Amino acid sequence: MNLEDIKTVLIIGAGTMGQQIGFQCAVSGFDVIIYDVADGMLETAKNRMEKLAGTYIASGRLTDETAGAALAKISMTTDARKAGKSADFVSESVPEDPMLKGRVFAQFNEICPAHAIFTTNTSSLVPSMFAQATGRPERFAAFHFHDTRVTRIIDIMPHPGTSPEVVEIIEAFACKIGQIPILLKTENAGYVFNAMIMELCKSAQSLAANDVASIEDIDRAWMGVMHTLVGPFGIMDSIGIDTVWKVTDYWAKIVKNPQQTKNAAFMKAYVDRGDLGEKTGKGFYTYPDPAYAKPGFVASSGDR
Ligand SMILES: NC(=O)c1ccc[n+]([C@@H]2O[C@H](COP(=O)([O-])OP(=O)(O)OC[C@H]3O[C@@H](n4cnc5c(N)ncnc54)[C@H](O)[C@@H]3O)[C@@H](O)[C@H]2O)c1
Incomplete structure (x- = not known):
């Protein structure tokens, strides 16, 4: 063939x-x-x-x-x-x-x-x-x-x-x-890009769940250094917080890692409120005009 x-x-x-x-x-x-x-x-x-x-x-x-x-x-x-x-x-x-x-x-x-x-x-x-x-x-x-x-x-x-x-x-x-x-040369759950993006999202969740920095500042850090149009929380909003929570919760239960359990609980609060991201108009940001997409978002931390 x-x-x-x-x-x-x-x-x-x-x-x-x-x-x-x-x-x-x-x-x-x-x-x-x-x-x-x-x-x-x-x-x-x-x-x-x-x-x-x-x-x-x-x-x-x-x-x-x-x-x-x-x-x-x-x-x-x-x-x-x-x-x-x-x-x-x-x-x-x-x-x-x-x-x-x-x-x-x-x-x-x-x-x-x-x-x-x-x-x-x-x-x-x-x-x-x-x-x-x-x-x-x-x-x-x-x-x-x-x-x-x-x-x-x-x-x-x-x-x-x-x-x-x-x-x-x-x-x-x-x-x-x-x-x-x-x-792919071998089977890998999450392929290539998804495997990398889930690690980024996991780090961002830990930073927010441990109250190290605000959601906006975590995204600013990524966007400001990497010169991207969106940061990890904006990405999770576009994937759907329910979908990301399901994956986080699944792995938290398999690996029994306390930080991942904490991350899953952090995400679940959004899911319980129905704030699922872009598709419901509200998640970590509000849509259709999320703060991260506004001009000057990265530099705007100096305004607070
Ligand atoms: N949504 C994404 O961003 C995305 C990206 C890449 C891969 N995927 C994968 O693609 C697959 C589908 O995801 P989706 O988001 O399109 O799901 P979806 O829920 O939008 O669509 C699934 C469709 O399958 C139909 N269906 C259910 N049982 C069926 C059956 N027995 N025979 C035929 N059709 C049946 C449903 O009626 C529904 O229309 C999943 O495996 C998902 O992990 C999703």
Whole structure:
């Protein structure tokens, strides 16, 4: 099998990531079928992808014609057999649960052609956790997107049983859909960027939970030295404080580290109040105009 043999991409799960990945593949000329178990989700996904196309047109990234052509390449269904029967490449974005992912891949292994390559967009799991359940472990790897609106970086993480030929095809496919592949040489929960960013967030949480400095000053320190537009607390607001808390709490319980337990409690207070970050309009900052994005934020500590 070569890259040229991939014509139809099946996206399993029409949520936040399924929409972005589906649209990105369609923009690059692939026929895309999006499958979800929830009918209502397909309607939402259709609206969100139209909105996404609109923002790409507004920013000059696509023209009316190219955006329209991409949307026309996308079809959606809740019928698994119809969705999978002609798939050459599968990208799975169902919720982060290894049992569910395993069940979904086993279901589509029965439906999809034998040559189809299966990939998972998992954020925190590793592919060997459900490689056997796919029924085609040698044609399976993690293929992890970030937010395609802001970055082209993509992780490719094979498990020990993935065939080198399949890794090569996935790498070529990543380039074909305009992404910049980062190839992991070994399985690592959290890939490369996520592994680094979670350490940064952990340090920022400890500084705030121990009342070493204010949330704003912690972000100022990072932004002022690294010359970035956002600091760790702004980043956690954009990921979603609930999501970050879940990861923090999970690891705090596994490693039984008192500082991580304290960090989880610090984050939980925000979750309990419903202050989940950008998506709820309030987190460590208030939105849509967070203080850190205002001109002069880094220098403004001198004003207090
Ligand atoms: N949100 C992010 O920023 C992000 C980034 C990278 C990777 N991921 C990963 O991508 C995956 C999906 O995340 P998301 O944020 O898009 O989730 P989401 O909750 O927005 O979407 C999940 C979708 O899967 C559907 N679904 C549930 N069970 C299904 C089944 N059996 N078959 C088909 N569809 C089913 C749901 O109806 C929903 O539409 C997760 O593994 C997550 O860790 C998320």
